[in-house]
Amino acid sequence: QVQLVESGGGLVQAGGSLRLSCAASGRTFSSYTMGWFRQGPRKEREFVAAIRWSGGRTYYADSVKGRFTISRDNAKNTVYLQMNSLNPEDTAVYYCAARYGMSISSYYYEYDYWGQGTQVTVSS
Numbered sequence: 001q002v003q004l005v006e007s008g009g010g011l012v013q014a015g016g017s018l019r020l021s022c023a024a025s026g027r028t029f030s031s032y033t034m035g036w037f038r039q040g041p042r043k044e045r046e047f048v049a050a051i052r053w054s055g056g057r058t059y060y061a062d063s064v065k066g067r068f069t070i071s072r073d074n075a076k077n078t079v080y081l082q083m084n085s086l087n088p089e090d091t092a093v094y095y096c097a098a099r100y101g102m103s104i105s106s107y108y109y110e111y112d113y114w115g116q117g118t119q120v121t122v123s124s
Contacts, residue, residue, distance in 0.1 A: 002026040002113040004096045009118030012086055016122070020081040022096030022115060029053045033099045034079045036070060037108055038092035038120075047106035048094070049081060059104045064090075086122045093117040 008020040022034065035050040049060045049070040058070050069082040079096060097111035105111070 002098060004098060004113055004115035006094065006096045006115045006118040009094060009120045011121045011123065014087050014122055014124050016086050017082070017084045018086065018120060020083070020094055020096075020118060020120075022079040022081075024077045024079065024096075024098065027098075029077065029098065031100060031102065033101060033104050034070075034072065035097045035099065035105070035111055036079075036081045037095045037097060037111075038090075039095070039117075040089075040092035043092070045095070045108050047108070050104045050106065051079065052102055052104060054102070057104065059106065061106070083120070086120075088122045088124045091120060091122050093119050 003025045005023045012018055032053050036048040037045050038048050039045040047061050051058045051070045067085045072079045095117045096115040098113040099111040
């Protein structure tokens with residue numbers, strides 16, 4: 001059974017940084033794509049970033065490009081989201097997701113497994 005557990009959320013001032021972690025278990029993830037999504041207050045869930053577990057190819061939403069970095073640690077079966085230059089518009093619950101397959105997708109409905117989410121709040 002696949003399990004994704006996020007951590008690292010919290011309260012940060014505008015301009016600050018946070019690093020989210022997603023510990024994955026229950027599968028060999030070499031054939032998976034991992035994604036981060038977020039859902040702000042009264043907003044729909046939106047794509048943030050994705051990484052192909054094998055090879056490490058990455059893809060970012062325009063709103064976070066240049067500020068966020070997605071990476072993975074094969075030995076720890078963990079995916080990270082380094083978030084810099086945070087602003088209040090980044091306030092949301094951040095979700096880790098896994099999708100079987102090598103093609104990167106920004107559509108939440110194409111992901112098979114989800115974590116419980118971690119809250120990120122950016123104060124102005």
